[in-house]
Amino acid sequence: MLLEIDVTKNFQDFTCHAAFTLETKQCGVFGPSGSGKSTLMHMLAGLLEPDKGFIRLNGRTLFDREQKISLPPDQRRVGVVFQHAHLFPHMSVQRNLFYGMNRLPKEERHIDPAHLIEVLQIDKLLNRNVSKLSGGERQRVALGRTILACPQLILLDEPLSGLDGMLKYQIIPQLQQVFAEFSIPMLFISHSLQELRMMTEEVLVMQKGQLVQQLATEELARTSFGTGGQGYTNLLHLDEMEDLGKLLRCRWGSIPVMLVKAPDQRPGEFSLNGRDILLFKKHPEASSARNMLSCTVRRTYETDWLVGVELECQDSQGSQEQNLIAEIVPQSVEELNIQPGNEVVAVFKASAFRRLY
Ligand SMILES: Nc1ncnc2c1ncn2[C@@H]1O[C@H](COP(=O)(O)OP(=O)(O)OP(=O)(O)O)[C@@H](O)[C@H]1O
Numbered sequence: 156m157l158l159e160i161d162v163t164k165n166f167q168d169f170t171c172h173a174a175f176t177l178e179t180k181q182c183g184v185f186g187p188s189g190s191g192k193s194t195l196m197h198m199l200a201g202l203l204e205p206d207k208g209f210i211r212l213n214g215r216t217l218f219d220r221e222q223k224i225s226l227p228p229d230q231r232r233v234g235v236v237f238q239h240a241h242l243f244p245h246m247s248v249q250r251n252l253f254y255g256m257n258r259l260p261k262e263e264r265h266i267d268p269a270h271l272i273e274v275l276q277i278d279k280l281l282n283r284n285v286s287k288l289s290g291g292e293r294q295r296v297a298l299g300r301t302i303l304a305c306p307q308l309i310l311l312d313e314p315l316s317g318l319d320g321m322l323k324y325q326i327i328p329q330l331q332q333v334f335a336e337f338s339i340p341m342l343f344i345s346h347s348l349q350e351l352r353m354m355t356e357e358v359l360v361m362q363k364g365q366l367v368q369q370l371a372t373e374e375l376a377r378t379s380f381g382t383g384g385q386g387y388t389n390l391l392h393l394d395e396m397e398d399l400g401k402l403l404r405c406r407w408g409s410i411p412v413m414l415v416k417a418p419d420q421r422p423g424e425f426s427l428n429g430r431d432i433l434l435f436k437k438h439p440e441a442s443s444a445r446n447m448l449s450c451t452v453r454r455t456y457e458t459d460w461l462v463g464v465e466l467e468c469q470d471s472q473g474s475q476e477q478n479l480i481a482e483i484v485p486q487s488v489e490e491l492n493i494q495p496g497n498e499v500v501a502v503f504k505a506s507a508f509r510r511l512y
Contacts, residue, residue, distance in 0.1 A: 156180055156308060156340035162198050162208035162218070171195060173366040174208075175359060181334060183351035183372060184344040186361030192344045195361065196310050199342070200235050201228035212307055229258075234306035238313040240297030242285040248296050249281040255304025266303055266337060274333055275299050291322045295329065302337060309341040315350055324424065324511050327353050349511075352376050352390065353424075377456065377463060377480070387429035387463060387480050390511070394422035402445065402505055408477050409470040413445035413505040424511040429463065431507040432481035435500040436491050445505040450479065452497045455488065462488045466501055 161174040171191035184192045197203035199210060201217065204225060210218040217231050218224060234255075242251045252272075256264055272278050275295045280288065288296065294314055301309055314330075315323045331354065334341055343354045351358055351372050358375050360368035368375070377387060393414065395406040403414045405422075414420070438447060450466035457463075461482045470476045481501060483493075491499065 157211075157213050158308065158340075159211040160199070160208070162195070162205040162210060164194055164198060164203065164205050169364055171198075171364040173359070173361070175366055175369055177357070177359075177369075179355075179357040180338070180340045181355045181357075182342050183355035183358040184342055184361060185346065185348065185351055185358050185375065187346060190361040191364040192346075192361050193312060194364075196235070196312050196342070196344055199308075200233050200310055201226060201231050202235075232305075232307040234301035234304055234309040236294070236297050236301050236309065236311045236314050238317050240293040242288075242293060242297060242300075244285055246285065247281070248277065248283050248285060248288070251285060251296055252277075252281070252300050252303060255300055259305060263305055264303075266305055268303055271299055271302055271333070271337070274336060275329060289322075290318050291326050294318065294326060298330070298333065302333065302339060307340065309339055310344070311341060312344045313346070314343075316345070316347075323350075327424075330354060348372075348376055348379055349388070349426075378458070385428075386431075387482055389427040389429060389479050391425050391427055391477075391508070392423070393425050393508070396420065396422060409472075409474075410448065410468055410476050411471070412448075414508050415506045417510070420510070425508040426511055427479075427503065427508055429480045429482035430461075431503055432479065433502045434464065434481055434483060434487065434491060434493070435502060438500050439502065442502060443504070444502045446501075446503045446507075448479075448501045450499055450501050452493055452495055452499060453478075454495055455493060457485075458482065461485075462493075464488070464493055464499075466499070468501065 156178065158177040163172045171194040173195050186192050198205050205218060207220050216224050217226050277295050277299060280292055315326065343351065345351050355372050358370065358372045359366055391407050393405040393407055397404040401416055403416050403420060405412055405414050448468045450468045453465040453467050455462050455464050462485055464481045464483060466479045466481060468477045468479055479501060
């Protein structure tokens with residue numbers, strides 16, 4: 156995908172200006188409420204006309220003020236999924252799903268509906284009336300309808316913010332799978348950095364109507380979590396849980412880790428705060444913490460008042476496996492001689508994990 160934009164929109168007391176070139180398939184738009192994320196998205200989709208500038212998608216001009224080009228939304232090949240799925244209330248799920256696809260010339264229909272329906276797990280909903288769907292089901296149908304129209308770009312405007320926490324994290328793996336399998340470029344708009352980390356590789360940061368940064372989502376996570384009070388959040392996929400009574404032995408890739416047993420605990424995504432990880436020079440002789448991983452320091456970086464230490468953790472065979480970031484105070488960096496290439500032991504409790512979904 157190649158998206159080239161330089162647009163300006165003036166409202167009475169607000170100006171939105173964004174100029175960027177994007178080649179990444181999975182990109183986020185991040186910013187606080189009122190920073191202009193939706194305004195930018197509406198200009199892209201053709202729902203709002205910029206006062207100045209141009210929008211080109213894969214070399215095709217969607218908008219150009221000087222050339223007096225402004226394609227209507229249905230000719231842009233840009234699909235939109237809103238916060239609240241705008242499904243047609245008088246149609247069944249099936250008719251909603253195929254609405255856009257039926258309007259496409261046959262030679263442009265390159266998505267297999269049966270496969271998409273399977274990945275989105277909506278096969279049992281096809282004959283239902285849309286008023287009988289839950290929030291998560293509605294969002295999956297809305298996404299399916301948008302994808303079947305075979306857009307060159309999909310805009311998702313806070314698609315998860317209308318869903319409660321648990322449901323949100325259940326739908327994320329499905330979204331990840333859909334975008335990976337069908338390889339559709341997307342712009343994912345959100346004010347949740349956690350969602351963006353799970354869904355995108357690169358992110359555009361909006362502030363007060365201006366595009367202020369374009370960077371890797373992971374890089375943004377490091378700086379924002381580091382300078383914010385909450386600390387950097389490592390995201391870990393844990394599976395193969397083995398019941399040891401009050402603890403669960405799980406796999407993080409090929410590394411075994413211990414997790415406290417909670418009701419209804421099952422494999423999935425967990426977070427581990429970088430400030431909950433202690434670093435030791437040598438393997439501690441005894442500790443109440445259940446997790447002690449041998450690691451190599453890869454890099455350090457400074458946050459406002461802590462130091463982020465990028466670690467490569469080894470599995471039992473000693474091969475470098477997973478990455479982890481610990482945040483420690485500068486004095487500890489000096490005392491432990493934390494430098495790239497040095498070996499340390501990362502220690503954290505079995506209760507330090509938080510389940511995401
Ligand atoms: N049609 C309009 N007329 C006048 N002002 C508008 C219009 N649309 C948006 N704005 C203003 O533009 C600013 C940015 O709004 P926008 O909805 O783009 O922000 P946002 O980053 O998407 O916010 P949120 O996360 O709350 O959805 C706001 O101050 C809003 O009041």
